[in-house]
């Protein structure tokens with residue numbers, strides 16, 4: 001069965017001001033994703049999701065031209081072979097850096113969807129896993145920079161939904177960050193796990209200032225204090241307190257996770273399946289983390305495809321950490337893109353993979369068609 005065509009479908013929706021959230025990368029004004037449709041010469045179709053990279057049109061173009069030229073005609077079931085060809089001809093030799101990794105991720109997810117549909121198995125089973133419960137935390141674009149009272153109210157609502165772990169957005173000033181985190185800890189008590197994410201917004205001096213409070217408030221991890229490349233800063237920050245560091249959503253392929261793991265400064269590994277090289281590469285990264293006794297806690301992208309795939313992935317590794325539940329107030333790409341939601345939270349705050357062939361979701365093609373690309377930035 002050969003790959004007959006691949007096509008990128010960039011999609012967007014506007015976020016109205018009253019639903020906008022502020023965090024370390026700006027204020028959300030729209031959401032984007034790049035879906036990837038793979039069709040075989042026998043008419044079989046798989047769908048994947050590539051992260052938008054803050055320029056979805058460019059990612060889509062890369063898929064529709066460069067990737068298409070590389071892989072049309074290849075065996076659609078040879079996902080490792082397709083991965084290797086794109087890696088060798090593009091990532092390893094001609095750059096495009098993150099953009100090529102995002103594009104390859106979407107293609108890889110689509111090929112795994114296709115493979116799983118071919119077997120008639122849910123993806124987790126094809127990957128060698130079982131349908132075990134995966135603990136989830138409340139993440140996505142939520143719990144942002146707001147007054148402590150409003151943040152506490154939002155946090156209470158998420159605990160009422162069943163979440164036993166919440167991720168707050170920091171990376172504001174050290175004083176305001178600590179005030180927000182302290183208010184939520186005091187309101188929710190010690191039984192709820194609290195995580196924080198600086199979205200690369202901290203300096204080393206910021207970390208020195210916030211770390212004593214995060215230690216005292218028993219924060220489960222401090223995510224992305226710095227950009228992915230800043231290995232020295234991660235090493236220094238890890239020595240400033242007991243709160244473990246987390247990173248990985250902006251690390252691409254096992255070749256960037258290698259040094260991250262080797263440094264040992266980061267204790268929670270967070271590859272995004274739509275960014276780091278797809279299921280194929282995330283499985284390799286999970287094995288590398290497993291060898292160091294670390295869990296994988298995949299970062300969640302925009303749509304039901306990434307969310308469902310991430311849960312299948314977590315069910316197929318021996319070191320699953322958290323699934324990042326998307327508690328963004330408004331996300332039709334999560335709620336309306338398929339015949340059912342990508343996941344539901346159970347009474348223990350866990351999620352489970354969807355059964356049925358592939359991802360276990362039936363995509364609504366009319367919905368996809370009704371959300372064409374909106375040009376411009378998604379955060380301002």
Ligand SMILES: [Mg+2]
Pocket residue numbers: 197199223224249299
């Ligand atoms: Mg993050």
